[in-house]
Amino acid sequence: MFDRRALPGTIAGFLGLLLAMAAIITKEPVLVVIAGVLTAICVVLVLTLPNRAPVRYKERMDLQEEADKLARENDQMAARAAKFEAEAIAAREKLATAMLAERSQPVGADPSPAVPTPPRDPSDDITDPATGVFTQVFFDASLGKRISAARRGLRPLTVAMMEVVEKVGEPGMVQTTPKPVAEILTETLREADTVARMDSGVFAVLLEDTPENGAIWTLERIRRRISEDLQGCTVRAGMSCYPAYAFDAQQLVDQALGALDAAREWRQDRIEVTTANPDD
Template sequence: MNPAFIILALLFFTSVVMMIAMGVAWVHFGRKRHVLTWTASYAVSAIQWVLNAAGLALHSGILMALAAMTIIFSSVLVLVGVRQRAGRTAGLAWLGPVSALAGLVASYAALSENRPLLGIFGPGYVGVLIAISALELTRVDRRLTPPERMFVAILSLLALFQIGLVVNSARDLFMAGDAGLQAYRAMLGLGLPSIYVASCVAGVMVVAGDLAEQLREQLDRDPLTNVLNRRGLESAARRAIANAHRHKRPLTMVICDIDDFKSLNDGHGHIAGDAALRGFAQLLHDGVRRGDVVGRLGGDEFGILLVDTPVEAAIEVMERIRRSVAEADLRITLPRALRASFGLSELLPEDSHMDDLVHRADKALYEAKNAGRDRVIPWRGAA
């Protein structure tokens, strides 16, 4: 049997397995758009390997032209999926027209049996798309995860491999006989299966890593209010405290709760109490900045970490939130308007744990309750 068909069969079954794995991940783990897009990419790849094998067996330029277009389309889907995963779907208006043009040129080369032209435009454009995909993966405002780093490395290697095919095809323009073709086929046979399989494994690891992060977020999130639970808040506080000490930046902890929540819960039932907690949590979330952290400590007690915020500025923030709680029209779901009290504590040089700030903020909250509730009180120490 021709070794080319064995390689194409391996690539076909690898694509099918990846299509099934990605499809299962999409169905059972949140139906993320980028996972569905990558599922489609592997499905198109599987079709491409079949077309390639049929084109070789039948010596059909039409089938080879279709194979060239499908591999370009599959690479386009890889890039689109990477952008969807990062939440950057804008800026791809050029992709359709340019990809269509590259597909037409590659199809013409296949139909006219112009092997050098096909080897330049097909792998060349695919290499560009894969290189852009690798670059897009690195455009995040955080440290890359190990699966992401592996995926970037493999995609970069795949892009370099495509460039190698382009260089070889360009040399073929100046070489007599089939020497260039034999070198091109040798590169494909030796390099493509291992690099393609490695890219598939890296893709699966990225999706698995995303799912693991999703599960961790679920473990750290309060299901009723959709803010962090105590475990999640403590984890965020460890990072915030370490960062504040390292960069000598202020950090303020806020402990707050709903005034007379027990009477609301006892007098109007748990449905009204749950509605109050959800509404209160949403008002807290909407009232702070994106980098700040909101969590539920238990019952009706919530904690807020105001990053890069000294206590005097935090008082202004919480006064604004206190007024928004009092003015919020939640009586559609609640029998009465809410009121809330807030205790604040700024990070001290000797603080190392969240409990250090919580202890002082709790004292300030207790003082707010004794002073008549519905107010913001900072911890002022022994004074």
């Protein structure tokens, strides 16, 4: 967009150019002097023009941060809506079953009293109570939208599945306590990234605007932090990237889980990248 404050300098430079051409044609020294003066004025005005690039960059960053915040809030609302819809379907099925049972009872029979259901906090549907990170409900509801946003902005996106286990290679191998792992993930990753704990106990990590090499570096930082803070634990992770390996949400999740299975074949820390084809 043209900055109006540069208009005087532009006019001076244009007039200086015209006078210089006229001086070359007419060979008038006065025109040469005037053209030189106008050129000097143009240079001074351009050099003294304030640079608004840092201000505009900060404005863009603020707008991007606000857009990311609104997107996360929208994802939370979508996850809650999906959960409430499933609960409504289950309630309708339960009501239909109760009505059929009531019709089949003999006339005059005393139906069993209904047990009141305690109220539930909607935030419980999207937040894992053991770790404080998001649940699989939120992750599944937001992943598709994040891919659509990445597609519109022509930006990469990475999904990683990670588990931290103890006693690798032994019959008693178990997943480590999830709370400290979640804290390390939250502290290490950016605010724009998403951490969720899946129903299986595996942690899902969604890295915004992150290609393959950046995702590997991020997961390696997480691995080192866990190795330093949680002694005796083994970190295994699998990852896939949009659009290098997958084009939709289900592909990304399946490929990341497949890469995690490949990492589980090792008895040491391991980060695997999927080798799948996006056209598969």
